[in-house]
Amino acid sequence: MKLFRSNPWRGFAISRVFGAFFYHTETIPRSAPQIDSLYLRILQAGDPRVPIVRVIDQWLEEGRDVQNSELHILIKQFRKCRRFKHALQISEWSSEHRNPNPFPGHIAVRLDLISKVHGLEEAEKYLDSIPDTSRITSHVYGALLKCYAEHKSLDKAEATMQKMRELGFLKSSLPYNDMLTLYSRMGKTEKLDSLMQEMERKGIDWDKFTGSIRLNAYAATSDIKGMEKLLMKMEADPEITICWNAYASAANGYLKAGLHEKTIEMLKKAEQLVSGKTRKSAYEIFLTLYAAIQNKAEVYRIWTLYGGIGKVWNSGYLSMMSSLVKLDDLDGAEKILEEWVSVTTFLDFRIPRVLITAYCEKGLLEKAEAYIDRFKESGMEVDPITLDRLASGYHAHGQVEKAVETMKQALLAGLPGFKPNRFILAEHLEYLKEKGDVEAAEEILRLLRENCHFSTAICEKLRSHIHVESPSCRKGT
Template identity: 35%
Template sequence: MNQKGVCIFSPVEHAVQLDLIGKVRGFDSAEEYFNNLRDEDKNIKTYGALLNCYVRQRQVDKSLAHLRKMKEMGFVSSPLTYNDIMCLYTNVGQHEKVPGVLAEMKENNVPPDNFSYRICINSYGVRSDLEGMEKVFKEMESQPRIVMDWNTYAVVANFYVKEGQTDKAMNALKKSEERLDNKDGLGYNHLISLYASMGSKGEVLRLWGVEKSACKRCINRDYMGMLVSLVRLDELNEAEKVMEEWELSGNCYDFRVPQTVITGYTVKGLYERAEALLEDLMEKGKATTARSWETVAAGYVNKGEMKKAFKCLKVALRLSSEKRWKPNLGVVTLTTLLSWLGDEGSAEDAEAFVGELRKVIPVNKHMYHALLKAYVREGKEVNSVLDRMKADKIDGLC
């Protein structure tokens, strides 16, 4: 519209256009658009938009050269520009350069905002420099214009947790909770996750109770976050209780919720419980995934429980026709299962299984080996199997 003269863009509109071009076509196209602007449209907004394009694509040299030009033009008067440069250094892993940018802001009488301080706090935390982190954090707390938010305290708590400073982490989390909006489900979920990483089951359950009371209605995202935390704590019985709450919540079905518990079972080697949960879901007419059945099957193979593994993988293969799934079983695992099928399964079972399996992976000699063994055990003629081997260009079984 602007190019055709239908309407004339203001500098703000040009800045929006620049940002969109940068996101879709990259900084080269954004740069070309900027260079073609009239001089009166090249102001702090459009300069800032182009800088953001460079930063987004981690163009360090171009970003710094553009920053120097902005300084010459007197366009570096807000925290946004400095925050962009701190984000750039963060994204390229040059965390040690971030504090210098914050110092430059203050020298130039540009007051840091919450985001400025939080980026700098992060730059110290990722380098395990808790002393530097605490210094910036205390400075931030002392600023009368800064309204401390729950997120900053959570960032600090996270670094304390990683460094094993439990008491300081707990103190920061309590302060974070005090500043949390009562209806901020994402905030509660994040704090619950941090308590879980500390191994604090009591705080996880307490805060979950607070969240349910404050938010009135928890959505699937909230249940998944809570279940992930309980699984991390190896509190699978508690996870089952939460999943029962979810089933009664009236929320729409999302397999990712029970899948969290299924994953917990499989990690702990509780394949029977994982299978039972999958079967219960299917009996209720709920969708499951081929991948989840495959994971349970692989666990059974590793335990030597081949009959159970065979049953689970058959379900996975049945579901695969709907989901375009391809098995991720290792060669050894699948070969072991096929070998068992040849030794213990019926020729009919072997035919059915191999027939489904070859729909999702290329046919191989192990499939035919299973078929031949099953046929020979039952005294059946193997010529038809050998003919198919030849047609599939499977030369031999060795």
């Protein structure tokens, strides 16, 4: 059902049925298994800050039942669309009410979710509560290694990898890929080759990601010769199946080196290998790379291909919008935004934010305001990140009063983890100090403290600065 055809922004006035989908890149596909109305009720719960278990409890109070398999499907779907809080809540409910002695695979999933939602320390506490008989398995150790790698905890990751060697758990490419990725992200490229050589000695085949990770590492250091040598080796080895990711990685390497013709050559090779479920993800990467070399014709060609394979994901619209903005094709971006609004079922603020940010950067503040006003008129509260971008636009173009008020609105929204532009924040506080409006400055600092935007120490330092050389200002509370 096309909710926005008659009024493109009416959808924002719909209740928070779709609220949760502002927080992730893609929506839960319509083809996902429909677990009677429980599945739909959980989708409609919306805001990820609202405990999802209330829906399950209400379902049971109505005399209905829920199968463990249904819960596992929900966890899988929520992980897929990055609704980690809801996935964790369902996992915790399942352990408490249905499965007090989970299998190692379930422990691994839970460990990953806790790490993403609450951090490494809480994940380690959970692991310590698991009996050795369930904890010392390849599934659990593999999940632990992934957690350490994602949080860039190098020493603990290396210790876990060594423990997995001793226990004989290194039998697939997955843990090696995690370590390869970690070393690459931390700039320790000298350790990559020895790790890949270990895989060869143990007879562990590369999967479709292994070569791509190494190619990306070469690209990151602009080692074109190393990248080309590895790519030739992969192409010549009949045991290695090259996928589109590898050529996309090589294209990125050539892009960073300024070799645009070679970039296009690699992208053409990558495109020939795209198939099946990876097609949409591949096209999104191609859009980004073609935009980076300012090839508008190829961007639109890939977009046409993308649209021809079925429903376009929110992440696809986000990639296309970002690409067109990078190409300075704002007219094209406006058309894509209207297309998205006319067909989307689940909203993602990041998509219109791309265009609003571009307007702000170019000083087209009236256009940015017009889009935001359409949000407000529909009854939907504008997200703080978008407001922060608007505040930055006002600030950059000399409208300081509007900038201060808009930043205050962004802080009032109280989005966890949101951090305003600290440089602009400092200038706003300085402006209020010079104006003598210490009360307004104190209000901003109060909002910063209450919503944990910055540490207490930083807030107190800013507060002290406000009162320096201002003897007439009263002390804040």
